[in-house]
Amino acid sequence: MNTSTALSVRDPWSLVPSLGNLDAYISAVNRLPMLTPQEEGSLARRLRDHGDIEAAGRLVLSHLRLVVSISRQYLGYGLPQGDLIQEGNVGLMKAVKRFDPEQGVRLVSYAMHWIKAEIHEYILRNWRMVKVATTKAQRKLFFNLRSMKQALKQGQGDAADADSYRSTLTPSEVARMAGELNVKPEEVVEMETRLSGGDVALDPPADDGDEAYTPIAYLADDRGEPTRALEARHRDWLAGDGIGQALEVLDARSRRIVEERWLKVNDDGSGGMTLHELAAEYGVSAERIRQIEVAAMKKMRKALETVEAL
Known part of the structure; x- marks a missing residue:
């Protein structure tokens, strides 16, 4: 089964079973053929230039196995792999x-960032809930901790603390609860800490204004975002090899004018020669030097566009 046959159906998602049967789903996506670089480029251009939904479906289908592979890296968080795959998709x-x-x-390469970002967001949304109670003993602790804590406080005649769930348990109270519920003392402390702590919103409420500061502000790091990385790499190329190649299309005079006007930096931080200084050297007017500079810059831009199109 070749790529054109496998992925040319109008509804490409019909090739993949529901995530309800995880084994069948993984088996199906692993059988889907990969796209060649030429096929991938053609489909991406159809989507970009014409909004071709079928092309988008074929691009997604051919990379579903990547999502499955990445999802396996996050199984230790206690979340169902099917949910991780769904978010990764x-x-x-x-x-x-x-x-x-x-x-x-x-x-x-581009998709890995977006797949991991969605899975990370899903884990962050569900981490507190998952970690509260993952075993039968911990679930029993979860459902009995509040009432046992209040009973202990009332038994000590501390009515005020009975209404204050956030008060800390003493070591003796922790030991007593652990013995009655058949869990470790450190599990009692951990559960008490988790239940007494409030949830923190990753994003600020919509009406908090510009001064709101929540964890998303320091959790987010766009330095690894693919588009920014590609833009940075492109800028580095322009500043190095790109400028060098563009300068090669100029004659000697035009090249020296551009280098003096735009690229030269002296030890004291000053730039190269002025229009009038160059005019005096070449025996022409400053306006003529400016015209040569403008023409040279246009020629360089055209040369760069030609190289980037290859």
């Missing part, structure tokens, strides 16, 4: 929507 679709085939990287 959302990230994959976002990557396909934003993918630019002209950037010179394959979709598999």
Whole structure:
């Protein structure tokens, strides 16, 4: 079964079973053929230029196995792999929507960031709930801790503390609860700490204004975001090899004018020669030097566009 046959159906998702049967789903996506670089580029351009939904579906389908592979890295958090895959698929679709085939990287490299970002967000949303009670003994502790704590406080005649769930348990109270519920004392302390702590919103409420500061502000790190990384790499290329190649298309005079006006930096931080200084050297007017400079810059831009299009 070749790629064109396997992925040319109008509804490509019909090739993949529901996530309700995880084994069948993983088996199916692992059988889907990968796209060649040429096929990937063609489909990405169809999506970008014409909004071709079938092309988007084929791009997504051919990378579902990547989501399955990445999801396995997060099984230790106690979340169902099916849910992790589902969230990762959302990230994959976002990557396909934003993918630019002209950037010179394959979709598999670009999509990894978006897949992991969605899975991370899902884990952050569910981590507190999952960690509260993961075993039968911990669930028993979860459901009995509040009432036992209040009973202990009331038995000590401390009515005020009975209404204050946030007060800390003493070592003797921790030991007593652990013995009655057949759990470790440290599990009692951990559960008490988790239940007495409030949830913290990752994003600020909509009406908090610009001064709101929540964990998302320091959890987010866009330095690894693929688009920014590609832009940075492109800027580095322009500042180095790109400028060098563009200068090669100029004649000697035009090249020296551009270098003096735009690229030269002296030890004292000053730039190169002025228009009038160059005019005096070449025996022409300052306006003529400016015209040569403008023409040279246009020629360089055209040369760079030609190189980038290759």
